[in-house]
Amino acid sequence: MLNAKFIRQNPELVKAKLQTRKVDPAEVETYLALDQQNREAITKIEGLKRQKNQLTQQVSQNDPQTAAGQALITEVKTMNTEIKQAEVAQGELNERLNYLAVRFPNLPADDLPVGPDEASNVEMRTYGTIPTFAFKPKAHWELGESLGILDFDRAAKVAGARFVYYKDAGALLERAVYNFMLDLHTQKQGYHEVIPPYLVNAQTMYGTGQFPKFKEDVYTVESSGMTLIPTAEVPLTNYYANEILTEAQLPTYFTALTPCYRSEAGSAGRDTRGLIRMHQFHKVEMVKYCKPEDSAAELEKLTDNAEEVLRELGLAYHVIKLSTGDTGFSAAKTYDIEVWMPEQGVYREISSCSNCLDFQARRAMIRYRKADGSVAYVHTLNGSGLAVGRTVAAILENYQQADGSVKIPKVLQRYTNGLTEIKLL
Numbered sequence: 001m002l003n004a005k006f007i008r009q010n011p012e013l014v015k016a017k018l019q020t021r022k023v024d025p026a027e028v029e030t031y032l033a034l035d036q037q038n039r040e041a042i043t044k045i046e047g048l049k050r051q052k053n054q055l056t057q058q059v060s061q062n063d064p065q066t067a068a069g070q071a072l073i074t075e076v077k078t079m080n081t082e083i084k085q086a087e088v089a090q091g092e093l094n095e096r097l098n099y100l101a102v103r104f105p106n107l108p109a110d111d112l113p114v115g116p117d118e119a120s121n122v123e124m125r126t127y128g129t130i131p132t133f134a135f136k137p138k139a140h141w142e143l144g145e146s147l148g149i150l151d152f153d154r155a156a157k158v159a160g161a162r163f164v165y166y167k168d169a170g171a172l173l174e175r176a177v178y179n180f181m182l183d184l185h186t187q188k189q190g191y192h193e194v195i196p197p198y199l200v201n202a203q204t205m206y207g208t209g210q211f212p213k214f215k216e217d218v219y220t221v222e223s224s225g226m227t228l229i230p231t232a233e234v235p236l237t238n239y240y241a242n243e244i245l246t247e248a249q250l251p252t253y254f255t256a257l258t259p260c261y262r263s264e265a266g267s268a269g270r271d272t273r274g275l276i277r278m279h280q281f282h283k284v285e286m287v288k289y290c291k292p293e294d295s296a297a298e299l300e301k302l303t304d305n306a307e308e309v310l311r312e313l314g315l316a317y318h319v320i321k322l323s324t325g326d327t328g329f330s331a332a333k334t335y336d337i338e339v340w341m342p343e344q345g346v347y348r349e350i351s352s353c354s355n356c357l358d359f360q361a362r363r364a365m366i367r368y369r370k371a372d373g374s375v376a377y378v379h380t381l382n383g384s385g386l387a388v389g390r391t392v393a394a395i396l397e398n399y400q401q402a403d404g405s406v407k408i409p410k411v412l413q414r415y416t417n418g419l420t421e422i423k424l425l
Contacts, residue, residue: 004035005074017107020114020324027100035099044154048086052079074208086193103213108324108360109333109342120323121336127307128316129396130340137342138404140396141274144170146404149421152273160214161272161280162260164262164389169422173395173408176415178188178257178388181284185385189305191255191286196235197224198258204238204357207364209330209356216265228261232285233382240289240378241364247371250378251290251298255385257282275389276348282388289366290379295379299355302383303335306351309386312411315394332357337386339394350390353383 007014011032015025055076062069113122146148149170166174185191189410205211205227208293210218219228229235236254245252259284271277286305303319310317322334325409331354338347358377361367367375405423408416 001092001101001359002107003358003362004101007031008035013106014329018104020108021105021327022116022325023104024177031097031100031104034093034100036092038097041086041093045086045090047081048079048083052076052083055079090222102363106356107279108327109355112327112333113321113323115323116325117323118326121326122319122323123264124319124321124335126316126318127311128314128340130316131342133342135402137397137400139274139343140393143396143400143404143406145425147406147423149173160279162277164275164278169419172416172419173412173422174388174392176412177391177395178282178284179415180312180412181385181388182255184281184309184312185255185284185286189253189308191253193406194236194239194240194254194256196232196256196258196405198229200228200229200234200238201226204234204241207238207241208234208360209363210234213329218227218265219261219263229258230262231260231283232256232258233287235384236285236287237360238364240366243366244375245289245366245368245378247291247368250368251288251294254287255284257284275393284385284388286383286385289378290381291368292376292379294382295355295357298381299333299335299353302381303337303353306337306353306383306385309391310337310339310350313391313395313409315398317350328352328354330356334361339390340398341394342397348390351384351386356379356380356382
């Protein structure tokens with residue numbers, strides 16, 4: 001959530017920045033008008049209550065049996081009615097104001113490229129050598145099915161489209177990938193491993209910005225109102241919700257492997273085959289809490305933490321800075337890491353690393369006490385470290401051999417019981 005005081009003091013800046021994120025400036029004008037009316041209504045209520053207190057004192061000083069005393073009692077009753085009516089009106093104003101406030105995205109960082117969509121994203125760097133093949137490379141789903149390690153047809157029978165069964169060496173490879181990621185994050189990069197809840201309440205979804213704007217993108221259990229997490233960012237970022245940390249606790253890094261559940265609303269016809277866009281998939285997530293002055297540097301470190309996974313796996317990738325129109329709702333700045341996929345001959349997203357500044361902390365009420373005793377909001381960051389299924393897909397395509405077998409990257413072999421290659425049945 002944006003800082004209301006900042007919006008009041010910088011209306012033109014806020015309108016200009018939010019317009020680059022597809023927010024009509026008229027919505028900001030409406031917000032400012034409602035905010036002014038709301039503050040005036042609060043001032044009016046406070047004034048009425050002061051008047052009532054003065055009258056109440058006069059009542060206590062007058063004989064209630066006299067005409068003057070009765071008149072004062074009647075005036076207090078009238079004042080009570082007026083206060084209640086004013087509070088109802090102010091409550092309605094505040095509801096309308098909050099409806100807009102919680103739907104404004106974060107303000108984009110000053111160094112973001114301005115543009116409406118991904119076409120305006122900027123490549124920051126590349127890593128690795130794009131592999132060449134003496135044969136036409138196959139798609140990962142074709143390799144997985146021919147090797148008997150991925151079964152999409154039976155998953156569709158059981159659950160529907162965009163689900164998969166991992167089998168035998170496929171399940172082993174998936175497990176090797178996420179165990180490698182977790183070990184790297186915890187043993188080398190300083191993250192605390194967490195196994196969080198996979199079901200969360202609506203307030204938790206609100207805290208990270210998924211609710212109320214993106215309810216159609218998730219799976220909610222109707223009987224309980226609980227939501228299956230779309231990413232471990234949600235429970236990890238809310239770990240300290242409604243708490244005040246000490247300055248000594250910052251920065252704090254968390255990582256978690258979880259299943260992720262997404263309805264993929266609006267993605268009809270996109271990536272209908274393979275592991276790229278699933279309703280259920282595993283992801284290793286990284287979340288950071290830090291002091292505001294440190295978050296820019298922490299984003300660079302976070303992105304490098306994700307890149308290190310790909311470097312260790314020997315996969316070519318590039319890093320892009322997202323434009324204002326392509327940046328996620330809660331983020332002020334995002335780097336996407338895209339891995340090379342030989343069959344399509346393109347880079348595909350495998351990680352998104354974002355600095356949310358204090359946007360999520362304001363919604364989830366996560367603060368810290370400074371050395372001088374004052375209290376401020378923390379900054380939160382999150383990144384995929386990595387999306388596991390997409391990593392498996394990249395390994396299958398980049399490490400495929402002419403005979404249809406797939407070599408296992410050396411860094412994973414200690415997790416695969418010595419298996420070095422997945423061969424045709």
